Amino acid sequence: MRSVAVIGIGKTAFGAFADRDLRSLAVEAVENALRDANVEPKQVEAFYLGNFAGPSFVGQNHLAPYVGMAAGFEGIPCTRFEDACASSGSAFFHAWQSVAAGIYDLVVAAGVEKMTSQSTPRVAEILAGAGDMAGEGRAGATFPALFAMIARRHMHQFGTTRAQLAAVAVKNHANGAKNPLAHMRKVITIEQALAGKPIAEPLTVYDCSLISDGAAAVVIVPLEQAARYHARFAKVLAVTQTSDHVALDHKADITCFPAVKAAGEKAYKLAGVGPKEIDLAELHDCFTIAEIIASEDLGFAAKGQGGPLAASGATAIGGEIPINTSGGLKAKGHPVGATGVGQICDIVMQLRGDAGERQVAKHKIGLAQNLGGSGATCVVTILEAA
């Protein structure tokens, strides 16, 4: 396997865009990434598109050639990857593998979701399809309910508090407020977060990520060819994808995600670094509790100490391990299929020193963690500044 570089990143704003369709969002992100990489569409050898529920939200399936042809690709393999909220993480994993293994020299990985549509009133049901519909779904257990159970158990077992959950929300809102592409650019206080409208006890509206439209894309080449295209690429140190049970009741312990632990351990080994070497991370905060647990599963905090870590300020910009400097799914937004590649764009932006107001001081190595469902899929990516 040869080393691989990300030579271009492209994102749309994340938000609720009544006047935009899925394809125009995806094409905008791809065009931005190609422009950033100084690459023409005709140079692209394969297209990896993550999308979770285009057919359910906008009635359109067969999305990869649908987007790819509009982006100017010609006859190349165009494939849609679906792994729930880790759909574009999986697209990136497969794109990376193809270049690392020498199959292609230049590919695009992207993700897109158009969640605001005529079907938005059914959003909880559509998202529930990422869980076990025959069990959880039939019982009415939507994702906020599942993660509420996870949070309650974590609180019971480790003394995690609602204030610690709220600290995650406050931090991510503060970061999102500085991100021009974020869905919600609104600073909130801990009091506001705690007094948020209840969604599923103990989670309030401030503990839940957003229903967003958006897209993101990256261009990938062999590291040895990266300098040809762009001066400020990022090196991919590791990408790992793992799996676990879809139904929460099949898990022995719901206060951790074995797929996240395994993906993290494999990625650290492949990259030759440990959590201490990571300068910043984008973690999959579909709910505040998910960021807390991910920070434990990936070794940024000891088991049960993710809450105190968040409340300590260590995960803020300027802290020891800044987490979700983009605003995270909480404030940046969570267009499901776009989230994985979007995280990678956000890390690369930091590694390049391009994050403006949100720029972290130490930005040599970054990690992105993309979770599918309640932990049945995880993709972890570790990137290094070139």
Add this chain to the structure above:
Amino acid sequence: MRSVAVIGIGKTAFGAFADRDLRSLAVEAVENALRDANVEPKQVEAFYLGNFAGPSFVGQNHLAPYVGMAAGFEGIPCTRFEDACASSGSAFFHAWQSVAAGIYDLVVAAGVEKMTSQSTPRVAEILAGAGDMAGEGRAGATFPALFAMIARRHMHQFGTTRAQLAAVAVKNHANGAKNPLAHMRKVITIEQALAGKPIAEPLTVYDCSLISDGAAAVVIVPLEQAARYHARFAKVLAVTQTSDHVALDHKADITCFPAVKAAGEKAYKLAGVGPKEIDLAELHDCFTIAEIIASEDLGFAAKGQGGPLAASGATAIGGEIPINTSGGLKAKGHPVGATGVGQICDIVMQLRGDAGERQVAKHKIGLAQNLGGSGATCVVTILEAA
């Protein structure tokens, strides 16, 4: 790229199974393939699952770990591939690439679709999602309508007749009647085919493939390791995936599919064989006209001569180039996401000499062609008996 072998095949029956859910079908196919290959689930390094519209038909998304965990896989990358009716063709393409490039030594590619469900009344709309919903879909152009236009143009331009279309149906029904796993085991006459209930002029019900439930799976390893597992493997000579416009009105000529031509040409080149060396083929007969056009695009007939080829008997079992000895999508059934890998199983069965009543005399090299939508994706696979 190293040579690759299919060492195990597994299929469920195709049909309308009110008592079976999507997962049980997929797991049955995977277990059959593993048993055929003498492989345990724990040996599998990655799982590639093709599915077109599980979320729309049965409300379940995130299907790859959902199926994979039930099949006994442990923590491995489990990914769903969606490319309309070529979904499992694409899964197979990526699985093959991963072994050929040396990423893995043992993977499973599978496909599944559960089309008979509470959502079956919406089947035309769900399938239309493989086309351009904003254009074709909004205009009410379902797939029978699109392929009817293709058929009419082919008839106008090349003199193709309804009797030639019917000849495809008669042949595929005759083959399907001999296939114990086929959905419709019913011999029909040319008169019956011509007098079929009109669906979209000139297509009758006998020109259209079936709405089926079913699954198929294969086990793939490096060729040099194949003999370890199973005595009667098949060598993969080539797999190619190509793309084209999703909307029919973006195509310059609707009497051929550029994605099929390109996939075929690349596959022939990679395999070092031409159409004359192919002993039998499974072609994507979602409609009878599609088999006729595929036989032209892949060089079994000259342009415009696919109709006469079908009517001549050359594509029957015992003819020069037997096509769809399984019964094809027409009679075997078309559980959309299962079709691509199902075709590969059918070819391997013939290459091994295991096709019973349907066995063709010459069975050294076989070709499978899997089409997505009205030609926006194509996967062509060429296999050789070991």
